Amino acid sequence: MTSIWQVLAIVVAVLYLVQELHNIFMKKKKKLPPGPKGFPIVGNLHMVLGKNLHQDLHHIAKRHGPIMHMRFGHVPVIVASSPHAAEQFLKKHDVTFSSRPYNAAAQYIAYDQRDLVFAKYGPHWKNMRKLCTLELLSNIKINSFQSMRKQELEIFVNFLKQAASNHVEVDLTTKLASLSASMSCLMVFGKKYIDEEFDERGFKNIIEEALLITASPNIGEFFPFLSVFDLQGFTARMKELAKIFDKFFEKVIDEHVQSKEQKQAKDIVDTMMTIMQSGEAEFKFDRSHVKAILLDLLVASTDTISTAVDWILSELLRHPKVMKKLQNELEQVVGINRMVEESDLERLEYLDMVIKEGLRLHPPAPLLIPHESTEDCVVDGFDIPKGSRVFVNVWAIGRDPEAWLEPERFWPERFVDSNIDLRGRDFQLLPFGSGRRSCPGLQLALTIVHLVLAQLVHCFDLELPNCMMPNDIDMTEKFSLITPRAQHLMVVPTYRLNV
Numbered sequence: 134m135t136s137i138w139q140v141l142a143i144v145v146a147v148l149y150l151v152q153e154l155h156n157i158f159m160k161k162k163k164k165l166p167p168g169p170k171g172f173p174i175v176g177n178l179h180m181v182l183g184k185n186l187h188q189d190l191h192h193i194a195k196r197h198g199p200i201m202h203m204r205f206g207h208v209p210v211i212v213a214s215s216p217h218a219a220e221q222f223l224k225k226h227d228v229t230f231s232s233r234p235y236n237a238a239a240q241y242i243a244y245d246q247r248d249l250v251f252a253k254y255g256p257h258w259k260n261m262r263k264l265c266t267l268e269l270l271s272n273i274k275i276n277s278f279q280s281m282r283k284q285e286l287e288i289f290v291n292f293l294k295q296a297a298s299n300h301v302e303v304d305l306t307t308k309l310a311s312l313s314a315s316m317s318c319l320m321v322f323g324k325k326y327i328d329e330e331f332d333e334r335g336f337k338n339i340i341e342e343a344l345l346i347t348a349s350p351n352i353g354e355f356f357p358f359l360s361v362f363d364l365q366g367f368t369a370r371m372k373e374l375a376k377i378f379d380k381f382f383e384k385v386i387d388e389h390v391q392s393k394e395q396k397q398a399k400d401i402v403d404t405m406m407t408i409m410q411s412g413e414a415e416f417k418f419d420r421s422h423v424k425a426i427l428l429d430l431l432v433a434s435t436d437t438i439s440t441a442v443d444w445i446l447s448e449l450l451r452h453p454k455v456m457k458k459l460q461n462e463l464e465q466v467v468g469i470n471r472m473v474e475e476s477d478l479e480r481l482e483y484l485d486m487v488i489k490e491g492l493r494l495h496p497p498a499p500l501l502i503p504h505e506s507t508e509d510c511v512v513d514g515f516d517i518p519k520g521s522r523v524f525v526n527v528w529a530i531g532r533d534p535e536a537w538l539e540p541e542r543f544w545p546e547r548f549v550d551s552n553i554d555l556r557g558r559d560f561q562l563l564p565f566g567s568g569r570r571s572c573p574g575l576q577l578a579l580t581i582v583h584l585v586l587a588q589l590v591h592c593f594d595l596e597l598p599n600c601m602m603p604n605d606i607d608m609t610e611k612f613s614l615i616t617p618r619a620q621h622l623m624v625v626p627t628y629r630l631n632v
Contacts, residue, residue, distance in 0.1 A: 163516035166211065168202035169193055174356075176204030181350060185612040187499035190214070191529040200513055206355025208234075209521040211506075214529040216536050216560035221512045222504065222523055223560070223568040231569045234505040234522045237354055238347040241371040242378060248425035249573065250433075250502060260416040265426065265573050268408065269401050275577050279475055281319045282584060285312060290472065290592050297626045302598045306443050306621035309585070310337045313439040316581065321430045322385050323400035330384075332377045340436050341613065343374050348500075348614040382424040401430065433574055436615045437497045438581050441564075445491030445586055447622055448543045450595060451603045455545060459483055460629075463591040470631050473587045475580070484587055486545035488579075489555060489562065494543060496564040497615050499528035504570065527563045536561040555579065593626040 171177040180203075183189050190212050194201050199215035213219050222230045232254035233239075239251035249265055252258040268274070289312045296303045314336045318325045328335030346367055353360030353367065363369060389402045399407075405423045408414050449456040462483045467473050478484070504523040509516065517523075532540040538547065553559045556575060557567030565572040572578070589595075597606070609619040 163518070164514070165209075166200045166202040166515040166517075167197045169197060171204050174206070176206055176355075177210075178205050178350060178355065181205070185610055185616075186348070186350070187526055187528040187612065187616070188610075190500075190524065190526055191532070194526070194529060200515060202515075205350065205522070206352075207357075208355050209518050211517055211521050211523045212526060213523065214526045215533055216530055218513075219525050219527070219530060219563060219567070220560040222525060223557075223563075223566070223570075226510055226512060227568040229508055229510045230504040230506055230523055232505045232507050233570075234503055235354065236347060236503075237351055237360070237367065238343065238371050241368070241375045242343055242347075243428055244421045244425040247422050248429045250429050254507065254569070257416060260414070260418075261422070261426070262569075262573060264408070264414070264418075268404055269426070269430070270574050270577060272576065274401075274404075275580065278320045282316060282475070282581065285315050285319065286585065286588055287472070288315075290588060293589075293593060293626045294628050297593065297628045300625060302623055302625050304621050305446065305595075305624050306439075306618065307337075309439040309442055310435070312585065313435045313581075316438075317431055317434040319400075320434065321401045321427060323389070323402065326381075331381050336431075336435060339374065339377055340432055341617075342370070343378075344432065344436065344614040346370060346374070348612065378428060379424065382427050385427070386420065386423065402427065430574070432615075433572070434577065434581075436617075438578055438585070440497045440615050440617045441492060441495070441578075441582050442585050442589075443618055443622055444495035444497075445488060445582075446589065446595070447606055447608060447618065448491055448494070449487070449590065450597060450622075450624070451606050451608075452543055453603060455487065455543070456590065459487055459590055463587060467591060469629065472630070472632070473584065473591050475584055478580070478583045478587065481583070481587060483545065484583060486548040488582060488586065489548050489553070490543060490545040492555060492564040493531040493537070493562055495616075496527045496531060498564070499612075499616050500524045500526055501563070501566050502570070502614070525563070525566075527566075530561060530563060533561065592628065592630055594629055595624040595626055598623050598625055 169177055169180060172179065180193060181189050190201075191214065193203075194212055194214040199213065199218040200221070201212045201214065203210040203212065211222075213222050233246070233251050236246070236251055239246045239248070243251050246252050247257075249258070249261045252261060289308065292308070293303065315325050326336075332339050349365075349367070351367055352364055353362075360368075385402060386406065389406055393403070393406075402423070405426065409418050409420070409423060449459065462481060463473065466480050467477050501524075504525070506517055506519055506521045506523065509519050511517070530536065534540050553562055555562060555564060557563060557565060557571045560567065565575045565578070597603070606622075607618070607620040610616050611619040
């Protein structure tokens with residue numbers, strides 16, 4: 134009797150022949166972008182199995198150019214690694230590249246891509262984007278949470294003040310994650326949840342695992358006939374994570390339904406449930422859509438913000454002169470007799486430069502979320518096949534010597550008298566993406582990053598423990614969809630204010 138392995142070998146051999154014939158035909162017919170030569174069947178997958186995919190792609194692109202073609206299994210992959218290349222895909226041909234590729238993690242965890250981040254481009258996505266922009270993430274909604282942000286930040290500062298009075302070491306990475314989780318829960322769910330109410334491993338660990346699986350090359354996606362074998366164990370892990378998220382979101386929604394009549398202030402869940410129950414949405418919007426959007430909001434507002442602040446603080450500690458200059462600005466604008474208020478932020482010009490520079494070197498999502506071409510397209514004279522997966526390497530763009538003077542240097546002064554901003558209009562600086570699929574929560578994220586960073590730097594001097602020197606700080610990355618520091622940032626705070 135023929136074994137499953139013999140059948141598999143035959144299938145692989147047939148696929149190999151079909152693919153090689155297809156590749157020969159495509160090369161003759163189309164002018165694909167330059168790229169590294171791949172192996173039969175696997176293509177270039179063997180080149181991107183290191184610890185940091187964005188760094189691997191950056192190094193390969195140095196040899197093959199800013200618009201590069203690769204192949205992951207049967208999937209054509211395009212990598213854009215310069216501001217001009219990013220502009221071609223995210224502006225000039227934005228409509229063609231506004232969709233998302235199939236993602237197994239999004240299928241299981243994000244309710245079959247019903248969310249905003251991973252949804253295919255089309256009427257459903259357009260309606261979801263409109264809902265989020267007008268109802269959930271409008272300036273009015275963001276401003277309504279201002280007192281909550283202030284309250285949580287005061288709790289955070291008081292904790293650090295207590296640590297300062299005892300001169301003890303603080304795991305700032307963990308505390309920033311807890312602060313972001315608390316703010317996220319209050320804005321989205323209307324109340325804080327302790328880690329154990331979510332899962333015994335806590336918010337951060339579960340979210341980090343989900344982000345890692347989503348970003349990791351999945352053999353089952355590039356070789357669909359192998360997906361049934363779950364060779365990497367991803368499917369089992371995704372199903373487990375999906376149950377954790379769904380159980381928690383069901384609990385949150387049930388609590389809101391039960392307390393609907395007693396609440397005065399509306400959180401984001403209340404807003405969505407009102408829209409769902411009224412039937413006023415211009416598209417199908419049911420409980421699964423509510424949960425999918427809750428997932429987007431929880432992950433984005435928790436991990437993205439804490440990761441961004443963590444990286445920028447690390448750079449400030451490595452550059453004491455920049456830290457002192459920022460503290461001097463805060464003393465001049467705010468004074469040392471009070472904490473920072475949100476109304477102060479627009480006057481803190483050097484703070485804005487520091488954040489731009491930090492996000493240039495350390496964009497939280499170094500490859501953004503992959504795009505997918507919905508039709509054949511010609512970009513800069515190259516043929517891009519329909520169904521290509523497009524990575525915009527904003528980490529590489531931030532280090533492009535054609536776009537930046539001394540690109541590896543942390544130097545906020547490069548933005549003096551510069552009109553470059555973070556909102557997707559300037560393609561050399563794209564931490565939140567650009568075009569139709571840019572981050573809809575950009576304004577909320579920037580507000581919180583500015584506020585948290587300003588408050589920390591204003592209220593505290595931060596020393597490194599155990600006689601560490603600034604250059605001793607480990608800046609190794611831990612690749613994921615949102616890429617944090619590999620090692621936690623440990624500090625000893627000293628309170629600076631007169632209040």
